[in-house]
Amino acid sequence: MHTIWKGSISFGLVNIPIKLHAATENNDIKLRQLHKECHSPISYQKVCPICDKEVKTEEIVKAYEYTKNKFVVLDDEELEKLKKENEDKAVQIIDFVKLEEIDPIYFERSYFMAPDANGGKAYALLRKALKESGKIGVAKIIIRSKEQLAVVRVYKDSLLMETIHFPDEVRNVGDVPNIPDEDTVVKKELDTALLLVDQLTTVFDPDKYTDEYRTALMELIEEKKSGNATVATQEKQPISPSNTTDLMAALQASLDKTKKKKPAPRKRAAAKMKA
Structure with missing residues (x-):
C-alpha cells in the first residue's frame, strides 16, 4: 500500500512515528476525450491569453486574488518556509471527544495509520486507550501543504485518521433556499x-x-x-527526406515555369531608352 505521508503524531508525551495510507479509492471509469476525425487524444496546454503563448511550469507563480484581477504573488520559498514553521505544530492530538458529537458533514477523507519503525508499542497503547475510553482524538496535521483538522479513531484492528472540515469550511444551512416549514x-x-x-x-x-x-x-x-468496435490513435507521420526532395523539386519547377512565362522587354522601348 502506497505511503502518502510520513511523520509522527503525539498525545501528551507519547510520540508515535506513523505512515499514512489512503483508506479509500475512486473507482470511477475514466473516459478520455478524442478528436472525432482521427481519434487522437486531446491535449490541454497552459496558455497566457495576453502573451498568446504556451507557459512552461517554471514560468508559473502562485498568487491570491484578493479582488477582481488584483493579486498578491507568493513565491515558493515563502510558502515552503511557512509550511516548515507549522509542520511541528500540526501533529499533536489536542482533544479527546465522542464520535457521535461530530456531525458527518464535517468528515472529508479517511487514511489508515501504520506504525513506522519503533512505533509499534506506542501505536498499540493509543489504540487500546481509545478502545477502552470509547473516545476519538482530535488533531491537526499538515498534508500536502495544507493544515488539516483530523480525528483519530479505532477501525477494526488499526488506527484510522479522518480529515474533517474546519467550521468555516462548512456552509451556513440558513443560506439554502426554499426549505419548507x-x-x-x-x-x-x-x-x-x-x-x-x-x-x-x-x-x-x-x-x-x-x-x-x-x-x-x-x-x-x-x-x-468483443465486437471489435474499437479505434486506434493515428501516429503523426513525419515528412520523409523523399517528400522533402519532391517538395523542393516542385517549388523549383514552379520558379522555372514562372521565369519562362515572364515577357521579354520590347526592342523599340529599349532603343528609345538608349537614345
Whole structure:
C-alpha cells in the first residue's frame, strides 16, 4: 500500500512515528476525450491569453486574488518556509471527544495509520486507550501543504485518521433556499412515512450496495471490445527526406515555369531608352 505521508503524531508525551495510507479509492471509469476525425487524444496546454503563448511550469507563480484581477504573488520559498514553521505544530492530538458529537458533514477523507519503525508499542497503547475510553482524538496535521483538522479513531484492528472540515469550511444551512416549514406536515402522511421507514429498516451491510452505472458502463465497454468496435490513435507521420526532395523539386519547377512565362522587354522601348 502506497505511503502518502510520513511523520509522527503525539498525545501528551507519547510520540508515535506513523505512515499514512489512503483508506479509500475512486473507482470511477475514466473516459478520455478524442478528436472525432482521427481519434487522437486531446491535449490541454497552459496558455497566457495576453502573451498568446504556451507557459512552461517554471514560468508559473502562485498568487491570491484578493479582488477582481488584483493579486498578491507568493513565491515558493515563502510558502515552503511557512509550511516548515507549522509542520511541528500540526501533529499533536489536542482533544479527546465522542464520535457521535461530530456531525458527518464535517468528515472529508479517511487514511489508515501504520506504525513506522519503533512505533509499534506506542501505536498499540493509543489504540487500546481509545478502545477502552470509547473516545476519538482530535488533531491537526499538515498534508500536502495544507493544515488539516483530523480525528483519530479505532477501525477494526488499526488506527484510522479522518480529515474533517474546519467550521468555516462548512456552509451556513440558513443560506439554502426554499426549505419548507416543518409545520406543513400532515400527521396521517407522517404516520405512513414512519411505517415505510420501519419496513425498510435493516442492519447496514456495505457489500449489498454496488455502483450499477459503473457496472453497466464496464459491460458496454467489454461488449464493444468483443465486437471489435474499437479505434486506434493515428501516429503523426513525419515528412520523409523523399517528400522533402519532391517538395523542393516542385517549388523549383514552379520558379522555372514562372521565369519562362515572364515577357521579354520590347526592342523599340529599349532603343528609345538608349537614345
